[in-house]
Amino acid sequence: MMSGRLRVVLVVAVASFLFLPLAASAQSAFSGVVRDTSGGVLPGVTVEASSPVLIEKTRSVVTDGEGRYTIVDLRPGTYRMAFLLTGFATVVRDGIELPGNTTVPINVDLKVGSIEESVTVSGESPLVDVQNAQRTHVLERSVLDALPTTRNMQTVGAPIPGVKLSRPDVGGSQGMEQAYMRTHGADDRHTSMQVDGMIVNSSMGDGNIQAYNDDALAQQVVFQTSALPAEVAAGGVRVNMIPKDGGNTFKGGGFFGGTAHGWQSDNNDDALRARGFLYRNFVQHVQDFNFNMGGPIVRDKLWFFGTARHVSVDEGVANTYYKVPYETFKVGDPAIQGQFVRDVLARLTYQVTPKAKLSAYMERIWKHKDPELAPNVDPVTASDIRDWRHALYYVGQIKFTSTLTNRILYEAGYSTNLERLSQRYQPAIEEIAQHPLTPEWFSQVTHNNQTTTNVDGAAPGGSTGTYPDRKVLSTAVSYVTGSHAFKTGAQWSFGVDGNSQIRTGDIIQNYILNAAGVEVANSVTVYNTPARYFEYVNGDVGFYAQDVWTMKRLTLSPGFRFDHFNAEIQAGCRAAGRFVGAFCRDRIPDMPNWNNVSPRFSAVYDLFGDSKTAVKGSVSKYMLPWAGGWAKRYDPFTTVNETRNWTDLNRDNIAEDNEIGPSGNANFGVSTGRAPASGLAREYNVETTVGVQHQLLPRLSVFGGYYHRHFYNQEAQQNPLLTLSDWNPFQVVNPSGNGEAMTLFNLNAAKAGLYSKQLVDINSSINRTIYDGFEVSFNARLPRGAHMFGGWSNDRLITISCDQYDPNKLRFCDQTGETFQQYGATRMPPFRNDFKLSANYPLPWDIDISGVFISFAGKGNSYTAQDPSLGVYWTVPASAFPNGQRTRAVVSAPILLAAGAQTQAPGFNLVAPNTKFEPRWNQLDLSVKRTFRFSRKEVQGQLAVFNVLNANTVLQEVQSFGSSLGQPQNVLQGRLMRLAVLINF
Numbered sequence: 001m002m003s004g005r006l007r008v009v010l011v012v013a014v015a016s017f018l019f020l021p022l023a024a025s026a027q028s029a030f031s032g033v034v035r036d037t038s039g040g041v042l043p044g045v046t047v048e049a050s051s052p053v054l055i056e057k058t059r060s061v062v063t064d065g066e067g068r069y070t071i072v073d074l075r076p077g078t079y080r081m082a083f084l085l086t087g088f089a090t091v092v093r094d095g096i097e098l099p100g101n102t103t104v105p106i107n108v109d110l111k112v113g114s115i116e117e118s119v120t121v122s123g124e125s126p127l128v129d130v131q132n133a134q135r136t137h138v139l140e141r142s143v144l145d146a147l148p149t150t151r152n153m154q155t156v157g158a159p160i161p162g163v164k165l166s167r168p169d170v171g172g173s174q175g176m177e178q179a180y181m182r183t184h185g186a187d188d189r190h191t192s193m194q195v196d197g198m199i200v201n202s203s204m205g206d207g208n209i210q211a212y213n214d215d216a217l218a219q220q221v222v223f224q225t226s227a228l229p230a231e232v233a234a235g236g237v238r239v240n241m242i243p244k245d246g247g248n249t250f251k252g253g254g255f256f257g258g259t260a261h262g263w264q265s266d267n268n269d270d271a272l273r274a275r276g277f278l279y280r281n282f283v284q285h286v287q288d289f290n291f292n293m294g295g296p297i298v299r300d301k302l303w304f305f306g307t308a309r310h311v312s313v314d315e316g317v318a319n320t321y322y323k324v325p326y327e328t329f330k331v332g333d334p335a336i337q338g339q340f341v342r343d344v345l346a347r348l349t350y351q352v353t354p355k356a357k358l359s360a361y362m363e364r365i366w367k368h369k370d371p372e373l374a375p376n377v378d379p380v381t382a383s384d385i386r387d388w389r390h391a392l393y394y395v396g397q398i399k400f401t402s403t404l405t406n407r408i409l410y411e412a413g414y415s416t417n418l419e420r421l422s423q424r425y426q427p428a429i430e431e432i433a434q435h436p437l438t439p440e441w442f443s444q445v446t447h448n449n450q451t452t453t454n455v456d457g458a459a460p461g462g463s464t465g466t467y468p469d470r471k472v473l474s475t476a477v478s479y480v481t482g483s484h485a486f487k488t489g490a491q492w493s494f495g496v497d498g499n500s501q502i503r504t505g506d507i508i509q510n511y512i513l514n515a516a517g518v519e520v521a522n523s524v525t526v527y528n529t530p531a532r533y534f535e536y537v538n539g540d541v542g543f544y545a546q547d548v549w550t551m552k553r554l555t556l557s558p559g560f561r562f563d564h565f566n567a568e569i570q571a572g573c574r575a576a577g578r579f580v581g582a583f584c585r586d587r588i589p590d591m592p593n594w595n596n597v598s599p600r601f602s603a604v605y606d607l608f609g610d611s612k613t614a615v616k617g618s619v620s621k622y623m624l625p626w627a628g629g630w631a632k633r634y635d636p637f638t639t640v641n642e643t644r645n646w647t648d649l650n651r652d653n654i655a656e657d658n659e660i661g662p663s664g665n666a667n668f669g670v671s672t673g674r675a676p677a678s679g680l681a682r683e684y685n686v687e688t689t690v691g692v693q694h695q696l697l698p699r700l701s702v703f704g705g706y707y708h709r710h711f712y713n714q715e716a717q718q719n720p721l722l723t724l725s726d727w728n729p730f731q732v733v734n735p736s737g738n739g740e741a742m743t744l745f746n747l748n749a750a751k752a753g754l755y756s757k758q759l760v761d762i763n764s765s766i767n768r769t770i771y772d773g774f775e776v777s778f779n780a781r782l783p784r785g786a787h788m789f790g791g792w793s794n795d796r797l798i799t800i801s802c803d804q805y806d807p808n809k810l811r812f813c814d815q816t817g818e819t820f821q822q823y824g825a826t827r828m829p830p831f832r833n834d835f836k837l838s839a840n841y842p843l844p845w846d847i848d849i850s851g852v853f854i855s856f857a858g859k860g861n862s863y864t865a866q867d868p869s870l871g872v873y874w875t876v877p878a879s880a881f882p883n884g885q886r887t888r889a890v891v892s893a894p895i896l897l898a899a900g901a902q903t904q905a906p907g908f909n910l911v912a913p914n915t916k917f918e919p920r921w922n923q924l925d926l927s928v929k930r931t932f933r934f935s936r937k938e939v940q941g942q943l944a945v946f947n948v949l950n951a952n953t954v955l956q957e958v959q960s961f962g963s964s965l966g967q968p969q970n971v972l973q974g975r976l977m978r979l980a981v982l983i984n985f
Contacts, residue, residue: 028098031070031131031482031550032107034063034083041067042110045085051098052247053077055303055351061406061482068482068550073401073409076100076138076220076242089113097125099138100222100242105130105611126611127701127779128693131548131555133227133602133616135162135691135705137779140220143787145982146840147850148927148944151255151288153193153213153221153241155179159838159852161777161791162225162707163237168921168955170973171259171946173283176313176339176369178209181237183225184687185709185771185797189625189899190236192228196243196359198397198415203497203537203627204468206899207234211395211417212341212365216255216292216307219244226689226707227618230544230559230600231489235622235687235709243361245349246303250295257942257980259286267952267974275957276967279321279334281375283976284314287340294347303349305361312340318375318970326380335371335379342366342388356402365393372423375956375969378456382446384423384463391421411476416469424463425504433463433504436530437578443654445505450522450875450907451513451962453969458504462529467498468627485548492541496570497628498534501639503527506578509646509655512875513962521648522875523889524655525641528580528669533637534570535591535628541565546600553609559600563623565682566593569635578657580669591631594682596623612695616705624683624900633761636671642756643889645878664755664888674717674759681763683900685711691775699781707795709771714897716764716803721754722747727807730882735961736872736910743823744876744908745807747887755806755888766803769897772796772831782841790837790853796829797868801894801902812913813893824892829868829914832857846931851924858918858953860895867895870916873907874961910961918955921972924948929982940982950975 034045043065050058053075063069081093088110098104105126129136137160148171149156155169166180166188180188188208193201195213202209224238232238261284268280287310294305320335347361371383397415404410424430432440447457471494478487508525544561569591573584602618632638645661648654665673691705727745734740747755777791802813802820811824834857840850860867878886892909894902927944956970 028074028076028100029070029072029103030074030079030081030098030106031068031103032105033067034069034107035067035109036088037109037111042085042088043067045069045083045110047071048082048084049074049079050082051075051077051079053245055245055300055349055357056354057300059403064482066483070103070480070482070485072478072480072485073403074098075245081106083108083110085110087112099136099140100220101134101224101240102136102138102222103129103131107611127695127699127781128612128614130604130606130611130614131550133557133604133618133689134224134229135226135689135703137161137223137225137789138220139223141218143840144215144218144221146848146927146929147838147852148925148946149852150175151215151290152179153215153218153239154181154210156221157181157223157237157239158854159790159836160223160225161836162775162793163223164834164856168923168972170923171283171925171944171976171978172286172288172311173313173315173973173976175286175288175311176315176337176341176367180208181239183237184707184773184795185769186234186236186622186685187898188236190234190622192232192234192236192238194238194240195361195395195397195415196399197240198399198413198474199472199491199493200395200397200415200417201470202417202419202468203470203495204419204466206627206629207625208899209419209468211363211393211419212343212367213241213395214290214307214309214343214345214363216253216290216309217241217243217345217347217361217363226687226705227602227616227620228600228622229557230546230561230598231487233491233542233561233563233623234625235620235685243347244292244294244305245347245359246294246296246305248296248299248303250293251985252291252293253982253984254289254291255980255982256289257978258288259283259976259978261285263977264973265950265975267950267971269952272952272954272968272971276964277319277971279319280316281318281970281973282316282334283973284316284336285312286978287312288980301351305347306345308344310340310342314338317373317377317379318968320373320375320377320379322379324380335373335383337369337372339369340367355404356400358398358400360396360398362396363394365395367391367393367421371426373459374455376452376454377460381426381429382455382457382459384425384459384461386421386423390424393419393421407480409476409478409480413474415472418469420467420469422463422465423461425459429458429504430463433458433502441504443505445503445655446508447511448508449511449513449519451511451960452964453958453960457509460508462501462503462527465500467496467534469495469497470627471495483550486545488545490541490543492539494537494539496534496536499632499639500532501527501529503529505655507655510643512877514877517963521646521655522877523643524646524660525643526579526660526663526668527639527641529577529639530575531637531639532572532574533632533635533639534572535631535635536568536570537627538566538568539564540626553606555604557600557602557604561598561600563596563598564594565626567591567626567628567631569631572637574637577669583670585636588631588634591634592676592680592682596682596684598623598684614693616693617690618688620687622685622687624685626900630900633674634672634676638672640672642668645886645888662752664752664757666753666757673756674761677760677762680715680761681713683711683713683715685709699783700778702776702778703791704776705774707771707773707775711769711897713763714767714769715761715900716767717805718760718762719754719758719805720760721758722751722805724807726751728882729807732880734910735874742811744890746881746885749885749887752887764803767801767897769800770798784842786839786841788837788839790835793834794831796831798829799897801897804893808890808908809893811892812909815913824909824912826912827914846933848929848931849927850929851926853924854921855923856921858920860918860959869914870918870957871895871905871913871959872910872916872961872965873905873959874910875907907960918957919953921953921955922949922951923972936985938984942980942982944978944980946976946978947972948975
């Protein structure tokens, strides 16, 4: 019989070729109205757009019966437009800048005369898009090179108003690790990374992991932060890198720069040292060597572009040092992560016929980290290794585009992202891990102090493998007239999403400091390792239609998207571990099998009919992106863990089986302890926006807007085996000293094995997340090529997570302050403010100066997580429970409801959420550049200083109640100088 996967493949393939749906377009457009001098519209006018960026040189259309025209599928660049009609003088608009993913309005008036007569008009390109409601920001290559940017595509959007970062990237110091962009309440799972309009997200992390794209590939980078059209599945930041094609002239260039250890200031001070921050995080060196070249293989027929890059960031880890001599390190030396990412890329553009174009590129990437570790981790044994020789990273795509007529455009493409990697123990520990159940295997395990956050022994992440493959097919057709543009489309994403893990001891041993400050055993985190499991996404398929209809001053854009998602758990067998037996399982299909409809609608009104003031609004529904993560929740082979009590009876510092308490899941190792309720629906969110964009001056536009996002179908877990009567309430006094009497619950010992044995995932009518935000921003194109942009945003995120079967999690579960206040009073989260300002300005003598200032409101742990606020989390000891009998560890309400899951609190929170925050993250970066010209060659010397004010904002601190509470674990990187040479020839 035909397999389910094959059926999906055939259905999608047939539908794609029958309906010729549209792939996401990376291109831009010109649109406008042609009139005579009396104001009457002129049909039949030939409109030509020409530019060196077009391999076909010129594109043309004819105005419709309303005098309107639209030219789509144009690459960003500088254009010359000509308007021709017999009996009228030709009008030429020269030097028009066309940004990516934007429709630029060009309206002209023709006067009676000979067609041979020509009137050339030069002027500034319009700044207001009067057809699209998307909030679009474009960073040109010239701006990327002028500003003191990170040259990291994952964080280069930091200056864009409305974009938030998961962690700061001072001078490219985070170039070796993932940093995520978020916007308007949508987290990084909703971010779409594209090259030439085609998706290149990894399937790792259900799409939030991004490739290490070569900076030199991008001619410009387009950021869209709201009102995304139906061709885009997710509703977060859309980042579209418009690639370089090569061109009819041989050109090349390079960036060769970096930072040495002595070029960074020490921003540790007495106040931080008093809080226990003895070893600051720092940069040992940053190296960025990037060379590129492109040009014709056959003029007007075949172009090439290639680039190669080496980036290395050796980074000192905060509060982490060598406690014993090791290799070249002495006792007390700071731990330094040795890291590099290297890539090579080749791209070809081929003009198949005058109306058909084919382009393709492939990028191969190598990544290395040794040692890899976090603050307070022993670098000798508890770090891991990410070896480039045990990894396979590459990104590639191929795209075909054809203008079948001047009204019909067809395109099709394929893109892929592979990020297979391993993170292994240090060699001695890895050798032990490969031979389980030996005495060394039991003793050489991870030791984690929950009070101080110190980690020694084996690496806490275990020895893991990650195998995500993402492949995307798409085809496209659009029909465009002057007043009307209709698009219909589909994308089909598929591929494997696998993981593996082994661990020494199959546990982590957890400790706390007792009242006397002595480290004592507290619990163990038990794992079902060895684990090896593979999910397969048969089809993440989206069919859509998008219409753009202009009626005089009003443009309406109704859209419709149908999403089908089907994945499976692949069959396999697992070996026995310390806490699990060996067994096999069959393939499990339809994990899940969803069909959803997402309407999109936007409207733009040209208020005065002069293309200078646009009122914009939109309502958009977006489904939560998934890859293999949903199926992994129910795969019995998935790595799962649980916390069990541990009493070190013989004080040998080894957790033996007879010292470990019972499981909370009687089926641990056989199932994950959870199952989906019948009809469990896919989470989605609805974004509503309204705003006004106005061209205040010929070179200055301003924007003001409001954003609202409401999440629906968020999940909760039910436990049909437990009722509230199975929990015994008791009271303890808040140990922080505020006198609060806190109610805790201890599970009946007879029900201990039922805590997580049979959980059912449901769509909750109680749990929800609501975002509200405001933005005011501006964009100025100043004389002499200067540019300035920035803005202010003000927002808040409200979380309600009171649908819980564990009553301990009712503490602080309602951030509106309306329910369950008897367990802990809360209040509505405050609105927090962010500010951003970026500018570059050319001076005489070929000198350019530039700067970027960003000021983010302080949150919680903003270095490795996205906690909205800080907490004080108490690991409640057994001695605090009645008669010292603790059934299981207790935690308070989840921190967030995000990405189809609950971000669990790391303990019992002693302070209300949204009352304690890190200080503001203020960062000023400045750059000066001098250009030297030699014939057609150009050499630029650049000096950039990041974090000019040497701010030492705390980004991460210990939140565990105890002697280490408030100890900084990461601060903003100190003032950093980067010297670079840029070459263009």
